[in-house]
Amino acid sequence: MNSEQVQLPAAVSIRNLYKAFGTNPVLRSFSLEVAAGENVAVMGKSGSGKSVLIKCIIGLETIDEGDLVVLGKSVPGLSPRELDLLRADVGFQFQGSALYDSMTVRENLEFPLRRHQEKMKGLRTDDLVQEALSSVGLLHAIDLLPSELSGGMKKRIALARTIIMRPKLILYDEPTSGLDPITGREISRLIVDIQKQYRAASIVITHDLACARITGNQLVILSEGRNYVQGTFDEVAGITDPVVHSFFT
Amino acid sequence: MEKTTQRTVRLGFMVILAVTVFTVTVYLIGQKQDLFRQTIVVSVQFNNVNGLQAGNNVRFSGINVGTVVAVTILSDSVIEVKMRLRESVRPFIKKDAVASVGSDGLMGNMLVNISPGTPAAAPIENNDRLRAFSRIKTDDILQTLNMTNENAAMLTHNLLAVTEQIQHGEGTLTYLLYDSNLRLDLAGSIKNLRLAVHQTNTLLANVQHIVKQAEQGKGMVGWLLTDTTTAGQVAQTLAHLDRTSARLSQASDSLSSFVSRLNRDPGLVNALLRDTTIKTDFQKTLRNLNESSVKLNENMEAMRSNFLFRGYFKKKEKEAKKEQGNN
Amino acid sequence: MINVLRNFFLTTGQISQFTARYWREVWFPPYEFQELLKQCFFIGNKSLALVGTTGFIMGIVLTLQTRPTLIEFGAQSWMPAMVGIAIVREIGPVITALICAGKVGSGIGAELASMKVTEQIDAMEVSGTNPFKFLVITRVTATMIMIPALVVMSDVISLLGSAMVENIKGGVSFTLYFSKVLEFLDFSDLIPSIIKSFFFGFAIGIIGCYKGYTSSRGTEGVGRTANEAVVIASLLVFILDFIAVLVTDIFYEL
Numbered sequence: 046m047n048s049e050q051v052q053l054p055a056a057v058s059i060r061n062l063y064k065a066f067g068t069n070p071v072l073r074s075f076s077l078e079v080a081a082g083e084n085v086a087v088m089g090k091s092g093s094g095k096s097v098l099i100k101c102i103i104g105l106e107t108i109d110e111g112d113l114v115v116l117g118k119s120v121p122g123l124s125p126r127e128l129d130l131l132r133a134d135v136g137f138q139f140q141g142s143a144l145y146d147s148m149t150v151r152e153n154l155e156f157p158l159r160r161h162q163e164k165m166k167g168l169r170t171d172d173l174v175q176e177a178l179s180s181v182g183l184l185h186a187i188d189l190l191p192s193e194l195s196g197g198m199k200k201r202i203a204l205a206r207t208i209i210m211r212p213k214l215i216l217y218d219e220p221t222s223g224l225d226p227i228t229g230r231e232i233s234r235l236i237v238d239i240q241k242q243y244r245a246a247s248i249v250i251t252h253d254l255a256c257a258r259i260t261g262n263q264l265v266i267l268s269e270g271r272n273y274v275q276g277t278f279d280e281v282a283g284i285t286d287p288v289v290h291s292f293f294t
Numbered sequence: 295m296e297k298t299t300q301r302t303v304r305l306g307f308m309v310i311l312a313v314t315v316f317t318v319t320v321y322l323i324g325q326k327q328d329l330f331r332q333t334i335v336v337s338v339q340f341n342n343v344n345g346l347q348a349g350n351n352v353r354f355s356g357i358n359v360g361t362v363v364a365v366t367i368l369s370d371s372v373i374e375v376k377m378r379l380r381e382s383v384r385p386f387i388k389k390d391a392v393a394s395v396g397s398d399g400l401m402g403n404m405l406v407n408i409s410p411g412t413p414a415a416a417p418i419e420n421n422d423r424l425r426a427f428s429r430i431k432t433d434d435i436l437q438t439l440n441m442t443n444e445n446a447a448m449l450t451h452n453l454l455a456v457t458e459q460i461q462h463g464e465g466t467l468t469y470l471l472y473d474s475n476l477r478l479d480l481a482g483s484i485k486n487l488r489l490a491v492h493q494t495n496t497l498l499a500n501v502q503h504i505v506k507q508a509e510q511g512k513g514m515v516g517w518l519l520t521d522t523t524t525a526g527q528v529a530q531t532l533a534h535l536d537r538t539s540a541r542l543s544q545a546s547d548s549l550s551s552f553v554s555r556l557n558r559d560p561g562l563v564n565a566l567l568r569d570t571t572i573k574t575d576f577q578k579t580l581r582n583l584n585e586s587s588v589k590l591n592e593n594m595e596a597m598r599s600n601f602l603f604r605g606y607f608k609k610k611e612k613e614a615k616k617e618q619g620n621n
Numbered sequence: 622m623i624n625v626l627r628n629f630f631l632t633t634g635q636i637s638q639f640t641a642r643y644w645r646e647v648w649f650p651p652y653e654f655q656e657l658l659k660q661c662f663f664i665g666n667k668s669l670a671l672v673g674t675t676g677f678i679m680g681i682v683l684t685l686q687t688r689p690t691l692i693e694f695g696a697q698s699w700m701p702a703m704v705g706i707a708i709v710r711e712i713g714p715v716i717t718a719l720i721c722a723g724k725v726g727s728g729i730g731a732e733l734a735s736m737k738v739t740e741q742i743d744a745m746e747v748s749g750t751n752p753f754k755f756l757v758i759t760r761v762t763a764t765m766i767m768i769p770a771l772v773v774m775s776d777v778i779s780l781l782g783s784a785m786v787e788n789i790k791g792g793v794s795f796t797l798y799f800s801k802v803l804e805f806l807d808f809s810d811l812i813p814s815i816i817k818s819f820f821f822g823f824a825i826g827i828i829g830c831y832k833g834y835t836s837s838r839g840t841e842g843v844g845r846t847a848n849e850a851v852v853i854a855s856l857l858v859f860i861l862d863f864i865a866v867l868v869t870d871i872f873y874e875l
Contacts, residue, residue, distance in 0.1 A: 160749035
């Protein structure tokens with residue numbers, strides 16, 4: 046592990062993360078290491094703090110205690126400007142796609158490019174949009190409004206918007222929620238494809254077993270606010286702990 | 295979390311408080327503009343304030359310098375008005391300044407007017423009392439005005455009547471103004487007067503001539519003066535004359551006393567004038583005169599019908615007719 | 622009771638913080654001019670018909686209602702002055718602000734609330750765009766610019782309606798009517814009313830944005846947010862109007 050860290054700094058390194066809302070702790074003493082290029086699927090019950098975890102990683106939520114290092118930078122100590130720069134390297138796929146309703150698909154995809162032009166210097170916006178859309182196979186939808194898209198298409202467009210910045214780390218929040226199993230599987234495969242294409246590390250938050258199996262090199266069960274179990278899908282599936290077992294039945 | 299909520303609640307409370315204080319302050323400033331200025335308080339006592347209220351303006355030579363703070367009744371005929379004035383006008387208002395209650399236009403609010411006072415006097419101090427000038431109430435002014443108006447109306451009415459009369463040719467003034475005969479008469483009189491003066495001149499010349507002759511013993515006068523026989527007759531005549539003049543004097547004396555008696559007792563004249571018997575006598579005389587003129591007419595008629603004169607009258611009529619026909 | 626009061630102060634405090642944040646951030650780049658223009662277009666263009674119709678009707682109704690009384694006093698010739706001053710000083714700004722509180726305020730509230738619920742605001746933040754600048758500052762600034770413009774429009778259209786009534790009922794020509802209105806109005810009528818329109822616009826924008834930006838009760842919260850935005854904004858319009866009249870009183874001695 047140590048040798049690997051020297052070679053490639055971990056994409057995400059979390060130690061003893063504590064986060065509470067009011068007097069109600071959601072995450073207590075959570076720890077996780079995500080190596081560069083690694084795919085980690087995080088499973089947990091509703092309200093277990095999965096979404097909070099990745100929002101802490103991207104800086105949408107502030108942590109109360111613990112260490113949180115993303116792409117070599119300690120998130121809690123970042124200035125807004127530095128946080129913006131960090132976010133240019135981190136993609137975030139929201140649960141409900143979060144496409145901007147008032148904008149067309151093209152404008153949605155162009156939106157992240159507005160602020161991160163120094164990173165994308167020398168690249169034409171149109172080319173980037175085309176490239177991202179073809180990655181998700183929806184080039185024909187470029188001038189549609191989000192309201193004209195189906196749920197699966199929205200997820201793909203959201204994915205395209207996430208990868209347009211060529212992130213080094215992609216965070217997925219329930220990428221398959223609200224989709225039928227077939228479409229969900231397509232999305233899961235797409236995630237894996239993209240991960241290979243862009244060589245990005247990724248954390249996939251899900252409660253969908255199929256998605257977790259397809260996308261995750263590693264599987265983490267989040268329970269009681271901490272990293273309950275971590276291992277490959279097959280390793281975790283073999284554990285007989287009642288909490289872990291409840292996910293597989 | 296709980297702590298920030300508490301802080302936010304406190305912030306909200308402060309904001310509401312600040313807005314309230316701001317609003318109230320603004321309201322008060324709007325009410326009386328003197329809230330934050332340095333002010334002095336002076337008072338004045340009136341008999342009647344004509345509805346002056348707290349909050350009314352105080353004017354100094356027409357400039358708003360403050361407001362009435364309070365109107366209080368001190369006794370049945372004394373009302374004290376307290377006023378808050380700007381400190382900056384204090385040097386201009388002297389100790390002997392006079393305050394009066396006025397109004398801002400016919401339907402406007404009441405206000406207190408302060409007139410400056412004499413320049414030599416010292417400026418007023420805080421809590422000074424100004425002298426009051428009770429202005430006549432508007433009603434009184436209006437009443438006086440009304441009387442004046444009525445008189446003026448009457449005057450113009452009379453004037454109108456007079457001018458009308460003049461225009462229509464009545465009265466002495468008209469005669470003077472419009473009658474051309476009068477003018478001619480006047481001119482004539484003046485001419486006569488001139489003539490008279492001229493004649494007097496010649497007369498005087500004659501007299502001078504006579505006197506000269508008399509001196510030389512020539513002429514009638516000379517003869518009279520020089521002849522001794524006639525002199526005695528003349529003396530006699532003169533004595534007669536003297537007597538006559540004495541009697542005349544007597545008569546005039548008694549006349550004078552009579553007139554003075556009349557003057558002293560006007561009743562006498564009145565009695566004479568009002569005496570009914572005289573009046574009736576006079577009337578009788580008039581009636582008789584009337585009767586006699588009627589009778590004369592009758593005589594004339596009779597004369598006309600008399601055959602001796604008929605021919606003459608008929609001829610006259612014919613001539614008249616002929617003339618008419620010619621016309 | 623104490624809870625109600627506490628909530629009231631809490632909301633006031635949060636709105637104050639929100640307002641303070643607006644004034645802190647409005648000066649610094651990045652400026653979202655494109656979005657500002659877009660919002661101005663939306664707010665101005667989409668409210669114009671509504672504001673115009675309301676203003677026109679207000680002008681007609683006000684004139685019809687006051688005509689009999691003025692005729693009784695033999696003062697019909699004062700109609701342009703009276704209606705002009707009433708509309709320019711008070712009715713134009715307040716009616717326009719209330720209409721915009723209903724239309725623009727609720728629109729902003731609902732839009733931001735739904736963006737909040739569907740994590741679009743988070744998505745913006747993640748995309749390196751400051752959502753406060755992109756959403757709140759542009760919208761509040763846009764209402765602040767456009768409400769006074771709409772007020773002026775509404776004033777003119779109201780006076781047109783009033784002039785129409787006078788033309789039909791009293792045989793007053795439009796030229797005469799407007800020259801009379803202009804004769805009686807001066808800047809002490811217009812400027813305070815324009816200034817207070819800025820405040821109305823700011824209040825409408827900031828309340829809509831605050832309510833939407835802090836909405837957190839899921840989809841059903843969107844409707845509630847829109848409703849609350851309208852209620853609070855309308856109330857604020859009246860409170861601001863009251864304060865504005867008091868302040869104007871000081872400066873112009875009405």
